[in-house]
Each structure stands twice: as structure tokens, then as C-alpha cells.
Amino acid sequence: MGYRVVVVGATGNVGREMLNILAERQFPVDEIAVLASRRSLGTEVSFGDKTLKTQDLDTFDFTGWDMALFAVGSAATKDYAPKAAAAGCVVIDNSSLYRYDPEIPLIVPECNPQAIHDYKNKNIIANPNCSTAQMVVALKPLHDRAKIKRVVVSTYQSVSGAGKEGMDELWDQTKAVYNPINEVAPKKFQKQIAFNVIPHIDVFMEDGSTKEEWKMVVETKKIVDPSIKVTATCVRVPVFVGHSESVNIEFEEFLDEDEARDILREAPGVMVIDKREAGGYVTPVECVGDFATFISRIRQDSTVENGLNLWCVADNLRKGAALNAVQIAELLGREVLKKG
Numbered sequence: 001m002g003y004r005v006v007v008v009g010a011t012g013n014v015g016r017e018m019l020n021i022l023a024e025r026q027f028p029v030d031e032i033a034v035l036a037s038r039r040s041l042g043t044e045v046s047f048g049d050k051t052l053k054t055q056d057l058d059t060f061d062f063t064g065w066d067m068a069l070f071a072v073g074s075a076a077t078k079d080y081a082p083k084a085a086a087a088g089c090v091v092i093d094n095s096s097l098y099r100y101d102p103e104i105p106l107i108v109p110e111c112n113p114q115a116i117h118d119y120k121n122k123n124i125i126a127n128p129n130c131s132t133a134q135m136v137v138a139l140k141p142l143h144d145r146a147k148i149k150r151v152v153v154s155t156y157q158s159v160s161g162a163g164k165e166g167m168d169e170l171w172d173q174t175k176a177v178y179n180p181i182n183e184v185a186p187k188k189f190q191k192q193i194a195f196n197v198i199p200h201i202d203v204f205m206e207d208g209s210t211k212e213e214w215k216m217v218v219e220t221k222k223i224v225d226p227s228i229k230v231t232a233t234c235v236r237v238p239v240f241v242g243h244s245e246s247v248n249i250e251f252e253e254f255l256d257e258d259e260a261r262d263i264l265r266e267a268p269g270v271m272v273i274d275k276r277e278a279g280g281y282v283t284p285v286e287c288v289g290d291f292a293t294f295i296s297r298i299r300q301d302s303t304v305e306n307g308l309n310l311w312c313v314a315d316n317l318r319k320g321a322a323l324n325a326v327q328i329a330e331l332l333g334r335e336v337l338k339k340g
Contacts, residue, residue: 130320242284
């Protein structure tokens, strides 16, 4: 006996990836419905060896369905997630709408699986921001050993984090560099993204940080430990898929780089590739399509008393979004619903 699963926003990058991962991981599905807005109605999407036609989100009845994976923006989520939850269908939401609600659990299964039981508060579970998800998978096992005081992170985030429009803009601008007659002005991004980097993701806050940076701070505290101090600089780079992060960690006690490497090798969801030689590290191109969060360049930071540096890379459409949502669904099934 399996689950009746709904994927909302099935025609987008993340929705399609959710369907791929549900099939790849052989999630116990008895029945699946794929929903989209009216303009995408009838669009066909793949689920394993099946082809499914999207149904209308506006008129869909969530009654009797076990869980719904939402991959739409906050505005649509605000309208439809409460309806699904009220109908008894557990919502796993990929938008930012519910992440900061104290009554709604924000979950990365490798870090805080015990929070799954709090879904009962509102029948909704939040999926974290893509840049936060991969970082906390690395931070949590180290925090359990030596307690983290402070994290300084600089991100190198791919354009797929801005959806299909972001990917198209990088592609079109890159071609235009070689054919200047067809100049492509920035639309999705604030400045040219081809052959450039942009230190601006989401909107600016009053203190000068961007909302993407704020998200990393608040979400790390909610998932790992509210006492951790985090400062972030988030940068968009001309990479199609895969977010990278340079992470500097300060601990309350000394943690040797070799022990840190061993801890991370044993940590769930982490793959350590760390050879001190040319090519002995992972880059975004190599992580695409993989489930793991890759850690490289682990080394002592001699400028603080108990410091480490590391390099963290993951497929943002997977661990940063779709994979984490499916892992939450698996955790919900295993720990609570127990049907599959």
C-alpha cells in the first residue's frame, strides 16, 4: 500500500525534478496527480516511464490525498496550500512563505528529522532555501562534535535558482557576446550575467544585506541552532546548475581538519572529495544530477582560535529543492503516515 501524492507546479524546473526523484528513489506511490496553472493545463510531464497530463490547480480537490509537494511561488502557495492542508493533505512547500512561521517545521532530514512531528500544527512542512539546505548538511555533524559559534559564507549560486527565465537569460546573453548584433539586455537579473558575477540575490534589506543572505541566517538558526551567528554574501554566477559555497566556521573548541574530514565522510547526505592536488575537489558541473552534497578544501583557519574552511557544492535543483522535498516526504511516510 502506497501514497496518493500530488505535485503542484509540475511543469516548472523544480516540479519536474520532484517527479524525476520520486521515480528514481522508487517512492511508494499508489496514485499521483500533477497540477499546474490554467495556462499550462494539459501539458505532459514524465514520471518514470509514464506520461502524465497536468490538471487544473484551481479546481482540484485535495480530499483523500496523503501529501502534496508544492513547487510554485509564495503567492500561489498562499492561496492553495491552506486548502490542501484543510482537506487533510500534508503540504511540503518549497516556497519561502512558511519557512519563518514558528509553528511550521523547517526540515532538512539529515539535520533535524525530529521536527517532522510538528507538521500537525498546520499540516504544512517547509523546505529551506537552496543555499541553506546544502550548507546545514555540512554544518550539523560538525556542530554536534565541536559546537559552532560563527559562520561566514560566500555563495556562488547558479542561474537555475532563478528558474527557467534565469537559465534562458544566461544562454541568450552568452550567445550574444559572440554575436554583438543580437545584444540581450538584462531582464531576470539586475545586470548582465554572462561572463559576470552579481552580488545581489532577491531584494535589499534595510541593513544592506539581501533577502537571500537574510534567509541563510534565519534558516540556519531554525534548523541547526539559534545560537549560531551567521553572516552571508550571496552571489549569482554564470553557471547553469549547481550552487557552490565558501564556508568559514568558528567553533567553541578546537576541531582538527582530519577529524572534521572523518566526521563529514560518515555524515548522511555528504560526499567528501578532498585531495590536495589539481582537480582534487568538486565543481558545480560535476555535481549536476547527484543526490549528495560535496565537500572539498577542508583546512584549518589559522586566523582564529578554532576555525575551519571548506568548499561546499550541490545540485540546487536537487538537494536545494526537489530532493529535500522528497526526502521530507519519505521521512513523513516512515515516521508518521507509515503506509509505504
